[in-house]
Amino acid sequence: MNPAPLHIGIVACSAEGAALCYRTLCAEGAGRMGPHAHPEISLHTHSLADYVACLDRRDLAGVGALMLSSAGKLARAGADFLICPDNTIHQALDHVLPHSPLPWLHIAQEVALVAAARGYRRVGILGTHWLVDSEVYPAGLDAQGLGWARPAHEDRLLLGRIIMDELVYGVFKPDSVARLQGIVERLRDEGCDAVVLGCTELPLVLNDGNCVLPTLDSTRILARAALDRALGGPA
DSSP states (O other): OOOOOOOEEEEEOSHHHHHHHHHHHHHHHHHHHOTTOOOOEEEEEOOHHHHHHHHHTTOHHHHHHHHHHHHHHHHHTTOSEEEOSOSGGGGGHHHHGGGOSSOBOOHHHHHHHHHHHTTOOEEEEESOHHHHTSSHHHHHHHHTTOEEEOOOHHHHHHHHHHHHHTGGGTOOOHHHHHHHHHHHHHHHHTTOSEEEEOSTTGGGTOOTTTSSSOEEEHHHHHHHHHHHHHTTOOO
16 A cells, blocks of 8 residues: 655745645646545645735845744644745745754755756746845756856846736736746847746746747646655655
8 A cells, every 4th residue: 555645735925826836736636646636735824915024124034934934834734844836935945944843845946956857058037036136046056057047137127026016916917928928038048948937926827838938837846846755756
């Protein structure tokens, strides 16, 4: 008899990205485990406004405290390990990991592993301005020997506005999608051969079918890594 799948804990931040991660775990779990089956999943989130307040004042310790609060609640709910379907707040993991009651999967590390396996060499980084300005993805990609590029300053501001004013609310405007596609085109012109959708809402509007470069869907990559872990795959 196969051992029971591990219980996945989701430390959520924004609703749309967390919902996509949850749906992916359930849908792809059924594909691997049988009809309607998926591992046990628990989710906790503090208000997104609390996270944004910390990010705006560059208080990563405050972000980490919110994440640890969720981690504690999920540990008490019986989770075996944790994921966070929000790239931006991974900046605070250095404040989290030494005190966490449970192990975590790191979204950028999982994306970098997939990028390397697919043979990409230079990856463009898309996400909020907090994420793009950070070392979350450069560190993960560097560890796999991959090159990377950040969008120009004006494009970073545009990305941040579309994500925080539209996508996190489930608002998907065709003209905004076209502007995001333009950012991908400019990254291609700078020598990128793929882009990471480093905001977990971006896969709701960008994909391999409407971008000039292959996309690395951080939300689904993390969910699939969590399924691997829950079903006895790589730790």
